[in-house]
Amino acid sequence: MERIYFNNCLTSQPAREVIEIITAYMKDKYYFPENFISKGTEASNNLDNAKKIIADSMGADAKEIHFTSGGTAANNLAIKGYLTANSNKGTHIICSVIDYPDILTNAAFFENSGFDVTYLQNDNEGFIDLEQLKDSIRKDTILFMTTMGNHTVGTIQPIKEIRDILDSAKQKIVMHVDACEAYARIPIDVNELGIDLMSISAHKIHGPQGIGALYQRKGIVLGQIQHGVNRMDNLQTGGMNIASIAGFAKAVELAFNDLDANIAKIRKLSDYLLNKIESTIPDTLLNGPRGIKRISHNINISFDYIEGEAIMMMMDINGVSISTGSACASQGLKPNYVMMAIGRNHEQSHSSMKFTLSRYNTFQEIDYTVEKLAEVVKELRSRSPLCN
């Protein structure tokens, strides 16, 4: 049996059509945009077209899209770019304790540089505390950042409600959203939701690795954070990953060709997986919300009495890739901070397993996975002093 892959939040399998277009670009269409000469003009048109495809997927204008080397680069461009160019307006930032590390490490960086940061708390399903948000807004608040779909427990933050709260301030508070997990898994319209800056990543939606994009609302000023030769604009200096950009656009086309059907398919698979685990294996606990307030591809579940790295390793030996929030699987040997922030104890964090699905998964794969998982959990529980 081929490897069964449930780590799509880490990276996903590139679509066949994506590989084909990247290959074609690398062979015959590798040119950089240049004025007047035929190949340069063609390259320029192709880039514009790729931007348009991505812009259309989120209700934006092509001019509002910048390509980056990935989600982290997009987050850095948004946060560092905005704060360096706008610190004269204020020096207070708001984010939450369960945000993706890109946001938290940038917040810490600016905290060390003299900014004030409010870290919002959350409830036990991972929704940020909106009352605390209301109370945290100050005259000098200039930026709110959030992870649209939580990378660990899948919680979809109420972006529209957050926008309304931010708009109650007298000054403009810019909202930056890391949508790398949520993009193509829930419908996102930047205008309906009032998003000002948004990061997305290709390799999480069956596109190539090493390419992402930042949506920058017209009128929002970003400072330059990477200086160098200006080939597209001053926010995207240096050479361009032409083939990967084409692959990214293809991945977006495939995902958004029938977004509702794609989301419905993945949600059906995820629901099937969750139901099957809960009905087959005793003493489990779902982490994060149940139903539509959760990103369609994420199931995070704790298994009492046993430790997650052991589950992960045994499932790996059985040909199934899943991940764990256990400290033992982390380099820092610390329990997962999101799990702790949603009120789980150390044991529940150590035993949490994350499945992130894709449209390429099948019901048969899930049947096999849960069958093996039930065996693995039973075996490890038989060895555990906590249930014997």
Added chain:
Amino acid sequence: MQYSQKVLDHFMKPHNIGKLENPDVEATEGSPACGDQISIFLKINYETHIIEDIKFQSYGCASNIATGSIITDMAMGKTIEEAKNITWKGAAEELDGLPAVKMHCSVLAVDTLKKAIKKYEIEHGLAKAETFSKKTIIEELKKVIYPGVGEDIVTLKMVKYVGLENGVATIDVEIPKFDTHRDNVVEEIKEHLEAFDEIKEIKVTI
């Protein structure tokens, strides 16, 4: 970073797994909160002091299970004096090595075995309970592994000062501020020392 085949073999099919009925002695170390816990059960011949049977239970990761398995193999049939010579480095070598970040699993397994033997010796008049002193703290700190290189913090000369006065243990450790293992080492020190009733307060300065 990956596990050796031997670690995976012992993880998938651990030797001597389970509980002994009516053991002569048992010991449990670690805790679920830390992510790893081992219980060891021993049957010891009173006349010969030979370990005639040994079993273990594990709540922990693959290397926790594999080190439990290997040390029970190493101790089976040995006298308790011989078993006391089993070291965490020796156990790791028997497994064809462990990733540096996993060396603490070997320390936990060997420490649990030694605790069980010590308990047996005290219960059978073969040894006296040690008087608690600064030396006890230093010995305990030798069980705190720096995950970056898989060596203990005393051997690595990271411990600069150990003090004990009126139940207050003061430990000075040298770890650079940018070191990602800094918090983990401090937590490990506290977890190890909290097990001693004689210590009322732990002050770790870095």
